[in-house]
């Protein structure tokens with residue numbers, strides 16, 4: 091059984107969709123009943139908050155693997171650290187941490203927060219996988235599509251720099267136990 095946290099968020103929602111398609115047993119974790127009610131029919135849900143030890147103990151019952159993702163806020167260090175501790179206590183075997191590109195060498199803002207959690211996970215004794223995605227392709231719809239519609243242009247504060255984009259569905263594809271094929275690589279093969 092895989093616990094998918096952050097199921098109401100961008101990454102977690104995509105992981106839930108791909109897990110459902112792959113048929114792997116999983117439980118989707120939400121913070122509110124309102125969000126849990128939006129889950130697709132047949133998806134097993136649980137309500138919990140990273141900050142609540144008791145609720146996390148319930149969410150982690152009979153769970154082998156955890157996909158851990160949190161909003162990019164400073165509190166993610168404390169919140170995700172609590173989940174790592176609770177996972178160890180509950181006998182979880184493997185934890186997949188959704189970190190971010192830059193966690194290796196960028197000492198500020200959310201990459202630095204992710205790095206602290208990565209180090210905590212590495213020292214925890216749990217088997218782990220750390221994912222360091224760069225920008226999500228789906229951000230284009232949220233952030234860029236409006237200016238393309240209105241002005242026929244999009245803008246980014248990056249000069250001549252290049253950036254890589256990741257299709258959110260590919261996060262699920264690399265979670266151990268999920269049998270989905272990576273979308274981006276598949277798309278390249280098809281071309």
Ligand SMILES: NC(=O)c1ccc[n+]([C@@H]2O[C@H](COP(=O)([O-])OP(=O)(O)OC[C@H]3O[C@@H](n4cnc5c(N)ncnc54)[C@H](OP(=O)(O)O)[C@@H]3O)[C@@H](O)[C@H]2O)c1
Nearest residue numbers: 096098099100101121139140160161162190223224225226
């Ligand atoms: N956006 C990008 O392009 C990008 C690129 C690389 C890496 N990342 C990283 O990817 C991660 C996820 O991004 P995202 O866009 O999916 O974030 P998001 O949409 O904000 O989703 C975050 C999820 O965490 C949940 N959460 C927050 N606090 C919680 C708590 N105390 N207990 C339980 N759940 C809690 C949220 O639940 P609620 O809905 O209830 O708040 C939500 O489901 C971030 O850490 C970010 O640094 C993002």
